[in-house]
Amino acid sequence: MLIEHGVCALGQERLFGREMLATLGDEFIEDTVEFPVARLAGIRDAVGQGKDQLDGATRSFPDIAKHYHEAGQPWIAVGDENWGEGSSREHAAMEPRFRGAKAIIVRSFARIHEANLKKQGVLALTFAEPEIYDVIGEDDRISVLGLADLQPESTVRCRITKPDGATVDFDGVQTLSPEQIDWFRAGSALNLIRQHSRGNVAITIRLLEALAVVAEQINSQDNANHVWRHAKMVYRAAMESIPEPNDREDVEIRFRIVRQILGIDEEELEAVIANSHPQL
DSSP states (O other), X not given: OOEETTEEEEOOOBOOGGGGGGGTOSOOOOOOOOOOOOBOBOOOSSTTEEEBTTTOOEEEHHHHXXXXXXXXXXXXXXXXXXXXXXXXXTHHHHHHHHTTEEEEEESOBOHHHHHHHHHTTOEEEEESSGGGGGGOOTTOEEEEOOGGGOOTTOEEEEEXXXXXXXXXXXXXXXXXXXXXXXXXXXXXXXHXXXXXXXXXXXXXXXXXXXXXXXXXXXXXXXXXXXXXXXHHHHHHHHHHHOOOHHHHHHHHHHHHHHHHHHXXXXXXXXXXXXXXXXXX
C-alpha cells in the first residue's frame, strides 16, 4: 500500500453505466475496515474487466476486488452517470466495502445507492466538473486530500497523478450530513453504533456494580425490591442496545451478582433474562 506525506493514495475502477453491478460479484457480510489507501483497477474494452494493478493481469472486476481484499489493498471506483441504478439493496454497498472500497467517484449516483454507501462508510463523491471522468487513465493514481477537515457542504480536493508524474487536481462534491461524516470516520454507521454501545457497556457495568454495593447494605425487603427493580431496568435496557455477545455476557454476570446478593429466586432471574433478548 502507498502513503506519501500523509496523503491517501487511492485507486480507481473505471466502469460504464449500469455495468457497475459487475464489480459487486457475490454478496458478502460486512466487515470492519479502516480508511484509506488503494491502487488502480484498469480500463479494458471488455465490459466488466480491468487491469489488476497488483500484478498487471486482466481480470473481472469482482476478481480484482477479491485479489485486492486478500492482499489488504484498499481501492476506489470511478464511474459514469446514475451509478447504482437498480442497486437499492444494502448488499450492493456492503460488497464493495467488504472488499476494501474506500470511495466511489462518479458523474452521478442513484439516490438510494448513494445513501447506502454512506451508511457503509464509503465516501461517495461526484465530479464538480463531469468532464474530469474522461481525463482519468488506466494507470493513474488518485489522491483524496484534506479528509481530516471534511465538513457538510464542503468539496473534497482530489488529485490525479499520471504515470509520468504529471498531476491534475479536481473537486469532488459530497452531500454528507454531520451524522454521515461520523459514519464515514467510524468506517460505517454500524461501527459508530458499536463504539457508542461500548460506552454503554461501561456505564451499565458501573451501574450494576453500584447496585451490588447498595444491595449489600440494605436492611429491608422494600429496599431490596427497589434495588431489584432498578437492576432489572438497567439490564433490560442494556440487552436492547448492546449488540456484542461478549459485552452482553459481561453485563449479565454483574446482573447475576446483584440477584445473588439480594437473594432473588433463581427462577425469577431466568425469567427476566429470557424476556430480555436484544431487539436489534
